Amino acid sequence: MNNFEKVDAFGQLPQARFGHTITYIAKGKAILFGGATGDTGKYSITGDTFSFDMQSKQWKRVEVQGTAPSPRAAHSAVCVDINQIVIYGGATGGGSLASDDLYLLDLRSNDDLGQWTVVPVVGTTPGRRYGHTLTFTKPFLIVFGGNTGQEPVNDCWCVNVEKSPITWVRLECKSEQPLARVYHSASICTNGSANGMVVAFGGRSNDQQALNDAWGLRRHRDGRWDWVKAPYKIDKEQPVGRYQHTTLFVYSMLVVIGGRTGNVGETLTIDVYDTETSEWSKFNSIQRFRHSSWLVDTNIFVYGGFELDSPNIPTDIISKINLNRLLLPSEILTNKLAQYQHAQRNVSPQSLSPQMTPISPDTQQASPLNNSLIQKKPGQTIQNTQKQQKPFAQNQADKSQFKFINQAVVAEEARDSKAPNRKPRVPQSAQENNIAHLFISTLLQPKTFINISENAKFLFQAQHILMLCDQAEAVLKEQPMVLRCKAPIKIFGDIHGQYSDLMRFFDLWGSPFVDGKDSDIEAFDYLFLGDFVDRGNHSLETICLLLALKVRFPESIHLIRGNHEDKWINNGFGFSEECAQRLGEDPNDEDSVFARVNRLFEWLPLAAIVEDKIICLHGGIGSQLNYVAEIENLQRPLEVIHEVTTPEQQLVVDILWSDPTDTDQDFGIQPNIIRDPAGTGNIVKFGPDRVINFLIKNNLSLIIRAHECVMDGFERFAGGQLLTVFSATDYCGRHKNAGAVLILKRNLEIVPKLIYPQNLNAHNWIEDEEALKKRPPTPPRWKNQGQRRSYD
Numbered sequence: 001m002n003n004f005e006k007v008d009a010f011g012q013l014p015q016a017r018f019g020h021t022i023t024y025i026a027k028g029k030a031i032l033f034g035g036a037t038g039d040t041g042k043y044s045i046t047g048d049t050f051s052f053d054m055q056s057k058q059w060k061r062v063e064v065q066g067t068a069p070s071p072r073a074a075h076s077a078v079c080v081d082i083n084q085i086v087i088y089g090g091a092t093g094g095g096s097l098a099s100d101d102l103y104l105l106d107l108r109s110n111d112d113l114g115q116w117t118v119v120p121v122v123g124t125t126p127g128r129r130y131g132h133t134l135t136f137t138k139p140f141l142i143v144f145g146g147n148t149g150q151e152p153v154n155d156c157w158c159v160n161v162e163k164s165p166i167t168w169v170r171l172e173c174k175s176e177q178p179l180a181r182v183y184h185s186a187s188i189c190t191n192g193s194a195n196g197m198v199v200a201f202g203g204r205s206n207d208q209q210a211l212n213d214a215w216g217l218r219r220h221r222d223g224r225w226d227w228v229k230a231p232y233k234i235d236k237e238q239p240v241g242r243y244q245h246t247t248l249f250v251y252s253m254l255v256v257i258g259g260r261t262g263n264v265g266e267t268l269t270i271d272v273y274d275t276e277t278s279e280w281s282k283f284n285s286i287q288r289f290r291h292s293s294w295l296v297d298t299n300i301f302v303y304g305g306f307e308l309d310s311p312n313i314p315t316d317i318i319s320k321i322n323l324n325r326l327l328l329p330s331e332i333l334t335n336k337l338a339q340y341q342h343a344q345r346n347v348s349p350q351s352l353s354p355q356m357t358p359i360s361p362d363t364q365q366a367s368p369l370n371n372s373l374i375q376k377k378p379g380q381t382i383q384n385t386q387k388q389q390k391p392f393a394q395n396q397a398d399k400s401q402f403k404f405i406n407q408a409v410v411a412e413e414a415r416d417s418k419a420p421n422r423k424p425r426v427p428q429s430a431q432e433n434n435i436a437h438l439f440i441s442t443l444l445q446p447k448t449f450i451n452i453s454e455n456a457k458f459l460f461q462a463q464h465i466l467m468l469c470d471q472a473e474a475v476l477k478e479q480p481m482v483l484r485c486k487a488p489i490k491i492f493g494d495i496h497g498q499y500s501d502l503m504r505f506f507d508l509w510g511s512p513f514v515d516g517k518d519s520d521i522e523a524f525d526y527l528f529l530g531d532f533v534d535r536g537n538h539s540l541e542t543i544c545l546l547l548a549l550k551v552r553f554p555e556s557i558h559l560i561r562g563n564h565e566d567k568w569i570n571n572g573f574g575f576s577e578e579c580a581q582r583l584g585e586d587p588n589d590e591d592s593v594f595a596r597v598n599r600l601f602e603w604l605p606l607a608a609i610v611e612d613k614i615i616c617l618h619g620g621i622g623s624q625l626n627y628v629a630e631i632e633n634l635q636r637p638l639e640v641i642h643e644v645t646t647p648e649q650q651l652v653v654d655i656l657w658s659d660p661t662d663t664d665q666d667f668g669i670q671p672n673i674i675r676d677p678a679g680t681g682n683i684v685k686f687g688p689d690r691v692i693n694f695l696i697k698n699n700l701s702l703i704i705r706a707h708e709c710v711m712d713g714f715e716r717f718a719g720g721q722l723l724t725v726f727s728a729t730d731y732c733g734r735h736k737n738a739g740a741v742l743i744l745k746r747n748l749e750i751v752p753k754l755i756y757p758q759n760l761n762a763h764n765w766i767e768d769e770e771a772l773k774k775r776p777p778t779p780p781r782w783k784n785q786g787q788r789r790s791y792d
Helices: 331-344 368-372 410-414 430-443 462-477 499-509 539-552 575-583 593-601 628-632 647-657 688-697 769-774 785-789
Strands: 004-007 021-025 029-039 042-053 058-061 063-066 076-081 084-088 091-093 102-110 113-118 133-137 140-147 152-160 168-170 185-188 198-201 214-219 225-229 246-250 253-257 270-274 279-283 292-296 299-303 310-314 318-322 482-485 489-492 525-528 557-559 607-610 614-617 669-671 684-686 702-705 714-717 722-725 739-744 749-755
Touching: 021 076, 021 084, 021 292, 029 084, 029 102, 029 310, 042 091, 076 133, 076 140, 084 133, 133 185, 133 198, 140 198, 140 214, 185 246, 198 246, 198 253, 246 292, 253 299, 253 331, 270 331, 430 462, 430 539, 462 539, 462 593, 482 628, 489 499, 499 539, 499 739, 499 749, 539 557, 539 575, 539 593, 575 593, 607 628, 628 647, 688 702, 722 739
Parallel strands: 063 113, 482 607, 489 525, 525 557, 614 702, 702 722
Antiparallel strands: 004 318, 021 029, 029 042, 042 058, 076 084, 084 102, 102 113, 133 140, 140 152, 152 168, 185 198, 198 214, 214 225, 246 253, 253 270, 270 279, 292 299, 299 318, 489 739, 607 614, 669 684, 714 722, 739 749
């Protein structure tokens, strides 16, 4: 079985070359720029640009306008946005180096017409160099190493493309740093413990030695950068030192292709480094150096360069490496590739950037690279789609997909209207209309209640809440246990009675109802993933507003049940006490607001499916949930039984209480010690393998859940196939976490919007240390807890 095959190419074939770049962009295109043609004894440096269509296998020369870069080789190029690449540096022949300008090639308007622009830069640049690397981890372009024409260097420079004016900054890392090198490689890890790192490998040192070390460059929250040397297991395979090679990341695997060593004619294997286990594996390889490579789905394509048996004459052959076949000897790497393949089925072809960066109120802005230099044409929309954790493109069509982006979308979506069947509910009586409207008009005042006092008087009487519950329960009874929702939709995690946080989200990112009129409810649905009450001081305001919105907009406001929508839980975590103090009632009275609201909770649905692709629930899939139909078969009213004796009771506990395992490397079903300290085994953690199997069985693409405090307000799991969203900031006044809402656009792009803790010194219903020992807040889920395994 052959792991490699030649790709027959047609059209306007470029000359065979070496020292060029090929950059994979959207629309199934790879862009070739520059390089040297002819043999090593008599070569010519080129500055031509070609595109290669992955479907038709057609080469086509790209006609360019603007200020084009000079002909060059040994330069670097990287994709920064849909159909846009930048290049830097290189050699021009005769011992001369290319300028230190940064060039942007824009191919958005026409596949066959490119616009070159020199990016205006202020201040000191990295200077002229060749054999360096250029990577993009949004919003930073990073140049590392290379040769200045006099010697190899190990300096590292970055530029923030979202900050104007564009300015290069030399990174002064305090940590141990890589040796100076040239003709090395660098790529961005896109999953696992090294996710988001720039990983550099190999190269040629000052003393002409071929290096075999790998280094990760990371940026800390406080803005510091540092290098960390990748650990190798000394009792396992070691990589061969090489230079003039290429590397690509597939999932959490660094794949090293080709290159040469200090020994003439030495053959090399394809070496694969698993960043999770710190182990290298070796596989048969094609012999190529000074080539370029790119990844599409699970195939690596290699173009140009020199072959080992003809080291002086470049080739124009495109070779395809089938990773499914290549990695077959390694069961561990084959399984990782299977996870990657499943994730890729759900990723938009335009998803190019390895990082997912949320928008916060004070950081939302357009990229100077995209919007200052390239002027929009009339009627043209320029999108920045850099929000994806899955960077590798896939040629798919006619299939709903999702990706992460970093742009404001509320105004854009609001221009569109919903389908005709998504209108507000017509009230059955004037009284019903008055009650729902009264709650909404009184409570939905974001600027008034952003800083609501913890001792604020509740503005309604018990009889008003009871009437509202009757109306809301009637709506819930008419709807199924598993809701079917449409995009665009805003998805909220736990609110926990932190009403001011809800108001801040509405104030910053749009509200369903403003000043007595329907607002962005005409463009967006709203989905709340449970845990409306407990812990915070304003559970009454929170649940009453949400129920009133549900009555007013039954087909657009969606509420599903969390583990705190349960009388056995909220009797001890704040809601019962709040009802007693603020309403002056006895929560044990069957006619109390507390009792009535909890009876309504038993009619809440347990899940929602958006666009037949994304399942949303509060906790997770636990150990028992295998099919969506199992949720649909549950009967209401549903009381949660905590002393589980039947599979159905366990299923409910799984949906409301389970969590993902701590890292993507923790598989299967594991104990959930934090939530189940008695060790009953009813509350569990589920691994990424469970997530993947569940999605495959149900023909779904993604799980979105809440239930866990996450420090950034949202967090990925299982290679991005599960997302946790948490909307309450500074949970219980102890964790200083951000809160998030996920905006899912019509085209299934996901935009996280964040708010951060206010310095209000707010208190919660459970304050004293003894009570907290009995009912402690669940500790936050730390995004990088798994990173310590291999890179710290």
